[in-house]
Structures are given as C-alpha cells and as structure tokens.
Amino acid sequence: MNIILFGPPGAGKGTQAKHLVKKLNLFQVSTGDILREEIKKKSEIGKKIINNMNDGKFVSDDIVNQLIKKIVFDPQKKNKLIFDGYPRSIAQANNLDSLLNSTNQKINLIFFLNVNKNIILKRVQKRKTQENRSDDDLNTLLKRYDTYMETTKPVLDFYSKNSNFYEIDGTLEIDQITRKIDTFLNV
C-alpha cells in the first residue's frame, strides 16, 4: 500500500501520516522532515537549502527528487510508503510516477486534506509555539501558502481526476479525520 497525503501547509498531513504509519506499518516520507534533518546535520545539502527553507520557498526539484529516489528504491520500504509533503510540483509528480513505474509500484490512495487559509493561519500559529519552526512565522507562512497555491495546487488538479483520490474535510477534529481516512483503507 502506497499513499499520498496532500494538502496545504498546516493541513494535518504529518499528524495523519503518523497514524497511518502505526496502523499499517508504513514508512512516513516527509520531505520537510528529511530536509530539516539535513540542515541539522549541517550537510552539503543542508547548507544549500537553509535559506530557501527559512524564506518559505521550495527546495529545488533536483535535490528533493534525489532524496526521494533513494527511498523509493529501498527494497525494505517497497509498497509501504506514505508521502507527506511530496510531490509538491508537477515535475515532482512526474518524477514520482516514473520512479514508481521503474520499481513496479503504484499509488493506491491519495487523500486531500482540504483546509481554508484562515484555519491554517490559526493552526500554524499554535504549532509555532509548540515546535518553534522558523518557517512557521506569519510572513513565511503566507509565502508558503502562496507557493502552495501557485505550484502545488496544479498537482491537486492533476490527481483529483484519479479514481483513488479522496477529498477529506481537513477542518474536522484530528480523530474525525483519522476515522474518515480509515473508512477508505479497505476500498
């Protein structure tokens, strides 16, 4: 089972991914977490991406695609992937498609957590006080939201035509969203 969790920043993708990891024994592929780890390690990649991340801009497709390739090709993770925050551009969606094809895998389910901008602003301000993420301050978040609308929303339009695409009201309580997701797992 490979799953994509899709939605704007603050939609609750990470929270639901963790639930699915536990329930289905999947691997969470959070490009945001992987990139933050590179910055923490002060790796070559980390040095290249720190300014973009802190400014709320995307990291280049080349860097992210490279990181994803290793994971999709990892035999231990085959058919156990839950993508959280990837793909975020049409180029990334095409890359994922070809990586999955060449490893005989597919995406079984795509969940779109739909949340409006006002709720996102409230949620992320709360997260800022809990996690202290440098890209959660209001100005950076607004930029991240604009980038989502410009570059990521077209991916949504592309995926929403698939028969395995399910839209879920992301403004519901965490448990309610989890229950909704669970109802589609056996479809």
Ligand code: AMP
């Ligand atoms: P997230 O934790 O998913 O909200 O991601 C935090 C930041 O990491 C984003 O604002 C981007 O700067 C970067 N990032 C995460 N995933 C991607 C991706 N798929 N493509 C480009 N940049 C990404």
